[in-house]
Amino acid sequence: MDWNQFLFVIFPYMALTLFVVVTVYRAIFRPFTISSLSSQLLERKQLFWGSISFHNGILIILLGHLLALLFPQSLVLWNSVPFRLYLLEVTGLVLALWSFVGVLILIVRRISVSNIRAVTQPTDMGVLLLLMLSVLSGIITATGYRFGSTWFTGVFSPYLWSILTFAPRPELVAPLPWTIQFHAFNFFILLAIFPFTRLIHIITYPLSYLFRPWQIVIWVREQRKQNEGRS
Amino acid sequence: MNVRAHMSMIFHLDKCIGCHTCSVACKNLWTDRKGAEYMWWNNVETRPGTGYPTQWEDQEYFKGGWEKKGKGLKLKLHSRLQGLANLFFNHKLPDLKDYYEPFTFRYQDLFNSPEGKDQPTAIPISMINGKPIDIDGGPNWDDDLGGSGIYANNDLNMADVPEETRQQMQELERLVFNYLPRICNHCLNPSCVAACPSGAIYKRAEDGVVLVNENECKAWRMCVAACPYKKVYYNWNTGKSEKCILCFPRMETGQAPACAHSCVGRIRYMGVLLYDADQIPDAANVADEDLVEAHRAIILDPFDPEVIAGAKANGIDDGWITSAQQSPAYKFVKEWKLALPLHPEFRTMVMMYYIPPLSPVVSVTENGLYQLDIEENNHDFEIFKRLDAARLPVKYLANLFSAGNETVMREILKKLLAVRVYMRRKTVVGKVDEVALNALDEAGLSEHQAIAIYKLTTLPTIEERFVFPPYHREMDIEASMDPLAHKGEVGLGFIQPPKRSS
Numbered sequence: 001m002d003w004n005q006f007l008f009v010i011f012p013y014m015a016l017t018l019f020v021v022v023t024v025y026r027a028i029f030r031p032f033t034i035s036s037l038s039s040q041l042l043e044r045k046q047l048f049w050g051s052i053s054f055h056n057g058i059l060i061i062l063l064g065h066l067l068a069l070l071f072p073q074s075l076v077l078w079n080s081v082p083f084r085l086y087l088l089e090v091t092g093l094v095l096a097l098w099s100f101v102g103v104l105i106l107i108v109r110r111i112s113v114s115n116i117r118a119v120t121q122p123t124d125m126g127v128l129l130l131l132m133l134s135v136l137s138g139i140i141t142a143t144g145y146r147f148g149s150t151w152f153t154g155v156f157s158p159y160l161w162s163i164l165t166f167a168p169r170p171e172l173v174a175p176l177p178w179t180i181q182f183h184a185f186n187f188f189i190l191l192a193i194f195p196f197t198r199l200i201h202i203i204t205y206p207l208s209y210l211f212r213p214w215q216i217v218i219w220v221r222e223q224r225k226q227n228e229g230r231s
Numbered sequence: 232m233n234v235r236a237h238m239s240m241i242f243h244l245d246k247c248i249g250c251h252t253c254s255v256a257c258k259n260l261w262t263d264r265k266g267a268e269y270m271w272w273n274n275v276e277t278r279p280g281t282g283y284p285t286q287w288e289d290q291e292y293f294k295g296g297w298e299k300k301g302k303g304l305k306l307k308l309h310s311r312l313q314g315l316a317n318l319f320f321n322h323k324l325p326d327l328k329d330y331y332e333p334f335t336f337r338y339q340d341l342f343n344s345p346e347g348k349d350q351p352t353a354i355p356i357s358m359i360n361g362k363p364i365d366i367d368g369g370p371n372w373d374d375d376l377g378g379s380g381i382y383a384n385n386d387l388n389m390a391d392v393p394e395e396t397r398q399q400m401q402e403l404e405r406l407v408f409n410y411l412p413r414i415c416n417h418c419l420n421p422s423c424v425a426a427c428p429s430g431a432i433y434k435r436a437e438d439g440v441v442l443v444n445e446n447e448c449k450a451w452r453m454c455v456a457a458c459p460y461k462k463v464y465y466n467w468n469t470g471k472s473e474k475c476i477l478c479f480p481r482m483e484t485g486q487a488p489a490c491a492h493s494c495v496g497r498i499r500y501m502g503v504l505l506y507d508a509d510q511i512p513d514a515a516n517v518a519d520e521d522l523v524e525a526h527r528a529i530i531l532d533p534f535d536p537e538v539i540a541g542a543k544a545n546g547i548d549d550g551w552i553t554s555a556q557q558s559p560a561y562k563f564v565k566e567w568k569l570a571l572p573l574h575p576e577f578r579t580m581v582m583m584y585y586i587p588p589l590s591p592v593v594s595v596t597e598n599g600l601y602q603l604d605i606e607e608n609n610h611d612f613e614i615f616k617r618l619d620a621a622r623l624p625v626k627y628l629a630n631l632f633s634a635g636n637e638t639v640m641r642e643i644l645k646k647l648l649a650v651r652v653y654m655r656r657k658t659v660v661g662k663v664d665e666v667a668l669n670a671l672d673e674a675g676l677s678e679h680q681a682i683a684i685y686k687l688t689t690l691p692t693i694e695e696r697f698v699f700p701p702y703h704r705e706m707d708i709e710a711s712m713d714p715l716a717h718k719g720e721v722g723l724g725f726i727q728p729p730k731r732s733s
Contacts, residue, residue, distance in 0.1 A: 029727075031446035031447070032445055032446050032471075034449065035448065035449055035450040035469070035470035035471060036318075036449055036450045036451065036470065037450060037470040038321075038450045038451075038452055038465070038470065039467065040320065040321060040324055040452065041324065041325075041326070041327050041452075041465050041467050042327060042359065042467055044320075044324070044326055047320060048320055051319045051320050052319050052320050055319040056319065114360040114362055115327075115332075115357070115359045115360050117360065118359050118360040118361070119359075119467060119468065201449060201450075204429065204449045205315075205318075206315065206318075206428035206429045206430070206449070206451070207315070208430065209311055209314055209315060209427075209428040209429075209430070210311050210312070210315070212430050214306075214424070214425040215420070215421070215424055215425060215434070216424055216430055216432065216433040216434065217433065217434045217435075217436045217508075218433045218434070218435060218436060219436040219437065219546075220435055220436075220437055220707075
C-alpha cells in the first residue's frame, strides 16, 4: 500500500463511513446535541463581518464544486468561451477571498473575545483552522494552477465518481501537485470530523420553513392515540 | 366553531407591590443554570420605565410581533425567504447589553486575601468568562426608577402623553409608578412559533402552553427576535432557545405555577378560557382600536350549550368544562370585562391578562404644600370626572393595555372606581347612598356584580384564585405503561431505557 492508496482510497472511505453512520446516529439518537451553537448573543460586531462573508462565500463555492461534479460536460461547454471562463474563475476567486477574510475574522474573534473563548471547544477551533486551510489551499490552486474550473472536470469529477461508485481510481490524483492534493485530502478530513463537531449543523438547514404552516398546534392527546394505535 | 381550552393567568395590578418574589420563585425552579442566568421567564418592571430587556416594546427596532400588510398579517421580522437568508447573522437579535452580562462575586477573596491594611472585598466577576467586570446593568436596575427619571422618560408608552402631563409626572409629589409583572403570554397567534425556521416551537392544543422542542431547536434565534415581548431567551451555553413553560409540570399535577403560587400580593389568578380557534386569524387582523373587542369576542361562554357541545366534539372533557365555568379568568376577562391583554397591537393574541391599576389619590402642590385635589364639600375624589387628573394618565394605560384605545380603558377604570366607592359606602359609611348607586349605574355594574368583583379581588381563597382542571396524567401514563410500574420508576428516570423484552 502506498501513500496515495491510503490518502485517496482508504481514508476517503473511512471518512465517508463516519460521515454517514455517525451523522445518522446523532441526528436520530442525540438530537439535543445538534445546534448551530450561535454565539451572536455574546458578540455581534465581528460576527456580522465574519459569519456573513464566510457562510455566503463558502456556500456558493461548495455549490460550484457540486455542480462541477454533477455536470462536468456542461461546465466544459460553458468554459469554451474565454469570457465566460474568466467570469467564472474571477467570481470563484472573489468568493473564495471573501470567505477567507470571513474565516480569518471568525478565528480572530474566537481567540480575542473573552466571552467567546468561554464558549469555545477545542473542536470549534479545529474546524475553523481546517476550513481556513481548505479555503487557502483552494485559493492557491485557483491562482497557481489555472484554470481549475476546466481541469477539475477531467481529474476530480471522474475521481470523485470513482469513489462514489466503489471503483476507486486514485491514480487520477497521484500526479497532482501537493497543494491540490492537500486541498482534496483536507476535504475528507472535514468529512470525517463532520458528525463529531458543530459542522453537523449544515444538515439542519431548515428548507422546510418555506412550506410549513405559520402556526404549529399539537394535540398531545391525539399523539397519544396514535401511539396506542401503533403499539 | 373550533373550541379549544387555554390556561390563562390574570394579573391584578392594583395588588402588585413589586417585590419580585415571583421572579425569584421562577428563577430558583427553572433558570438557575449555566447559560440561563440572564433569563427571567418572569420579571417585574417598574412603570413608567423601560422594562427588560431595555425598551423591549420598541418594535421599530426589535421587529417583534405581526403587522397588518395588505389584506393579511405579516411577521414584522421576516418573510420566509428572508428568514432563511438571515440564518448566518440574525440582525434583530437583542445584544447581551440589552439584557445584562450575568455576574457573581468572588466570595473566596474574602477568605483567601493576604493580610493587609484594608478589609478584603468580593469583586464582581462575569458569569460567562469569570473575569472581573464593571457591572453596568442588572435584571431590575430600573426598579422604582432606580433613582432616576431617565427610565420613565424613555418609556415608549409615554410618547403620545401630552407634554404638560409628563412634566407633572416629574414633580416629586406627583411621581407615581406601578409594577408590571410579565411572563410568556402563551399567545394564540404566536410570532415565535411562526418565525422558527426549524419548526421547533409549538402550542399545545389541550391547554395552550407554548413550548420549545429542545431537540428540534437549532439555534437560529429567530424566536428571540420575533417575540414582541422578548420572552424567548437564547441559552448561550446549550445553544438552544428557552422560554416560560407556564410550569406545566405543576399545572398537570394541580398546582399553580411557581410565580403565581408564591405571589405575596396574591395578584395572580388562573383558570381555563374556552376560545374559538377558527376566529384567530380574523381577530388578529382588525383595526387597532377594535383589537380588544375582537380579542374578547373569541373567548367563548362556557355555559352556552353550543360551546359545550363544540368543546366535547374536540375532546375537551367535562372536568375542563366545569373548570372553565368556575374560571376566575373568564369572569375578569369576559363577564366583567376588567382584564386586558398587554399590547394587543402586537397582534399575537396574548392569553395572559392584566387588570389595570387605579392611580393613587390625586393631589397637587400649592405654595409648597401637599394637597389633595378635591372639592371643599365633596370628598369623593375618586369620582370619574377626576380620571383626567389621575396621576397615571389614562392615555398611558391605554397605550399599555388597549392599543391606545382610551374608551376601553375609561370603562374599566370607571368600574374599578365604582366598586371602590360602593364598597366604601357600604363598609365605612355604613349605608349605600345615591352617589354610590349612580357610580355603579354609570359604570354599568349591578350591586351583585360589584360585590362579586370586590370579593374576588380582595377576599378570594386559593381555590378561588387558582381553578385548575383535571389533567388526568394517570390516563397518559396508562396509555404507555403499567401505572404501578411507572410509580416504581419515578424519580430514577431513563432517557434511553434498556429494551430486553417486548
